[in-house]
Amino acid sequence: MAGNSRESGRTVTGRAFSVLGAFDAESPRLSLTEISQRADVPLATAHRLVGELETWGALRRESDGRYTIGLRLWELGLLAPVHTGLRNAAMPYMQQLHEQTGANVQLAVRDGPEAVYVEKLSGRRSIPILSRSGGRLPLHPTGVGKVLLAHAPREVVQDYCARGLVRYTPYTVAEPGRLVRELAGVRQRDFARTAEEMTFGSCSAAVPVREDGEVVAALGLVVQTAQAEVAKLVRALAPAAEAIGRQLDSSTVFRSEAD
Secondary structure (H helix, E strand, C coil): CHHHHHHCCCCHHHHHHHHHHCCECCECCECHHHHHHHHCCCHHHHHHHHHHHHHHCCEEECCCCCEEECHHHHHHHCCCHHHHHHHHHHHHHHHHHHHHHCCEEEEEEEECCEEEEEEEECCCCCCCCCCCCCCEEECCCCHHHHHHHHCCCHHHHHHHHHCCCCCCCCCCCCCHHHHHHHHHHHHHHCCEEEECCCCCCEEEEEEEEEECCEEEEEEEEEEEHHHCCHHHHHHHHHHHHHHHHHHHHCCCCCCCCCC
């Protein structure tokens, strides 16, 4: 049967993860049929798994019959070291940076070929940008991403370039050789900068956050291109990143797990 063929080789746990993975920022509310299609599981299987996940609290059924991620998953997520250690250590300095600059303040870690945004602060004076807390963006067109990629193992950089570098704007560095040279510059000067590489009208600067001498995260500011003074942004970022690193050095709660 077609339904069985789709399930062959997939464990119950794997299918449950597929159901949860059907949700994303663009589709936070899904019907049972949509979950079945996006998770690639038969409707009957989706119905059973969704029921179990709802009972446990991982999913929540709304009045219109659609499903959303439940509070139980949010509660578990708050227990992750990236939240209890890194985010908690960084928040006072991120808030200070935001008050000082009025810019978007970002804290990110690398997860494979993507930058995961642990936290983002913005306000009425901040330029609208694509990143969001808990979201993911590619590494090469973002300031924090360039920092994380520059300090990744050589084989990670090679694999990343081999995947193909998407050009998001005419200013995106999308040539492997050019990107590798730029990453070398990031390591040398200890900060990264971008100008309209991900979106038009925005410029970013980012610096590494170190724990016991190892780069575990990146701290960045994003401003309007017309207001960009990279040297000024870096002067604000550097002491904040150093202070976050000292907080991490004194704690064993967070350790980077990027592959």
